[in-house]
Amino acid sequence: SQQGEEDPQALSIQEGENATMNCSYKTSINNLQWYRQNSGRGLVHLILIRSNEREKHSGRLRVTLDTSKKSSSLLITASRAADTASYFCAGSNYKLTFGKGTLLTVNP
C-alpha cells in the first residue's frame, strides 16, 4: 500500500515562481523524506523531517509536516529550469514507502 500520495500529479510553472507539492500518508510515521528524480535516473534524497518536527529548511527547500492531518508539503522557492524533475515523498515506519510522485516542469 502507498504510504505517501503526492498532489498534484503534475505541476507546471514559470522560472522564478514558487512550487508547492503536497503529500498525504495513511499510517503513523517516524519520519518523512522527500526525493527528487530526473527522468529515468536514480532518486536523490532532498530532505528528511522527523515526526516531532513541524518545519525544516534546506537552501531553497522548505518542508512542513502536520502529523495530525498526516500530510507534508514541499516548497521550492525561486524555481529554476533545472528543478524540472519528479518529486517523491516517502513515509518511514520501519519501512520506507514511496508515493507515486509529482512531475514538476519549470519553464524558462
Place this chain on the structure above:
Amino acid sequence: EAQVTQNPRYLITVTGKKLTVTCSQNMNHEYMSWYRQDPGLGLRQIYYSMNVEVTDKGDVPEGYKVSRKEKRNFPLILESPSPNQTSLYFCASSSPPALAGEDGEQFFGPGTRLTVL
C-alpha cells in the same frame, strides 16, 4: 566517490532466461534494498536486507530472489523472467537509522532498465 552502482544499465532478454542484476555500494552501508518503478505505480520495494545474510521480502517479491553474502553487494536474481517484470529497477543503500523504527537517507543507484520479451 560514494556511490551505488548497478549493472547492467540496460538489458533486453527473453522469457525464461535467468538473469542477475548486480548492485554494489562503497559506503559500508548495512541496509540495502531493491525497487521497481512502473508508470502510474511509483516505486515498489521488492526485497531488502538489513545486514549480511539477512534478507526480507518487500511489497512485490514474487519472481525475484536476492542474496547478501557480502556487505557491499546485493544482487537481484530473476530465475525465470516474464514480460510483467519489464521495468526500471533501482538498488538503494542506507546507513543504520538514527532512531529505532526510522529509515535513514537512501542512496540510489542509476537504475537498470529491463525488457523481457
